[in-house]
Amino acid sequence: MYNRTDKSVAVGLLVAACSVLAVALWLKPAACGYGTHTQLGLPPCYFLRLTNLPCPSCGLTTCFAFAVRLQFWNAFLANPFGLLAFFFTVSLIPSTIFLHWRRVSFRRIAESVHFTRAVYAGTTLYFISWISRLAIIHFANH
Amino acid sequence: MNEISCPRCGGANPPNVPFCGNCGTPLSVQPPAYVPPPPPAGYYPAPVPGPRVIGNNTKWALGLGLAALFCCGPFTGVVGLFLAKKDMDEIAAGRAPQLDDGWAKGAFYLNIVGLVLFVLGICLFWGRLGLGRF
Numbered sequence: 001m002y003n004r005t006d007k008s009v010a011v012g013l014l015v016a017a018c019s020v021l022a023v024a025l026w027l028k029p030a031a032c033g034y035g036t037h038t039q040l041g042l043p044p045c046y047f048l049r050l051t052n053l054p055c056p057s058c059g060l061t062t063c064f065a066f067a068v069r070l071q072f073w074n075a076f077l078a079n080p081f082g083l084l085a086f087f088f089t090v091s092l093i094p095s096t097i098f099l100h101w102r103r104v105s106f107r108r109i110a111e112s113v114h115f116t117r118a119v120y121a122g123t124t125l126y127f128i129s130w131i132s133r134l135a136i137i138h139f140a141n142h
Numbered sequence: 143m144n145e146i147s148c149p150r151c152g153g154a155n156p157p158n159v160p161f162c163g164n165c166g167t168p169l170s171v172q173p174p175a176y177v178p179p180p181p182p183a184g185y186y187p188a189p190v191p192g193p194r195v196i197g198n199n200t201k202w203a204l205g206l207g208l209a210a211l212f213c214c215g216p217f218t219g220v221v222g223l224f225l226a227k228k229d230m231d232e233i234a235a236g237r238a239p240q241l242d243d244g245w246a247k248g249a250f251y252l253n254i255v256g257l258v259l260f261v262l263g264i265c266l267f268w269g270r271l272g273l274g275r276f
Contacts, residue, residue, distance in 0.1 A: 042267075043267035055213035056218075116225070119225065120202060
């Protein structure tokens, strides 16, 4: 049963995806590969300041800012997982419109086992992306 | 169709008929045995006796909560909340009684703490910059 909550979720996801892409277009990607989010008034990464190593999320905003300008290689270098997240965000726009048009509840999709597995896979890729970046930094310094 | 034969006259009767159509002898019609419906695909298996275990979603949520505490804030915290809530809902609905509710709640609140600390960090940063009164 497709109710008002389902409609709100679909509209919310659509607005969120469009907003993220609009903000990414508005931001100027940092040349060093991270720190673009500071243009939004957010603090720099404490993990990076403390350890001198990027955290798993470092470079995500920069990646989106590059990807929205179709500079996919630079986006990949900033954060490989971010490029995947960018394509997912872009795909959310037609997906939410389709779900609303076909009156398919997003909550039903979120409750499925396949969705949970996709979340596991995404999380694993997120950390693999981070470990690979740490390895690149390690080998570049030695 | 399984016809029922009358124990007195041996006459054939259709099923679910209380009396023999030939001689009127009561027929012992047994109701069909209750077969529980199969669980929907994707749900946890039936409860098993024994100690409660930590659900897979809860384990992932714990890891993501720790990541949210130390570095990643909302990126892992929101996903961790989703996974922990999923296990909590399964337990509350009685679909996964073998899972430990305490761990699921712990993972849920750990992710909330991670998110709150992230917001608090931003507030402190803005306070230091003089952008707001915190």
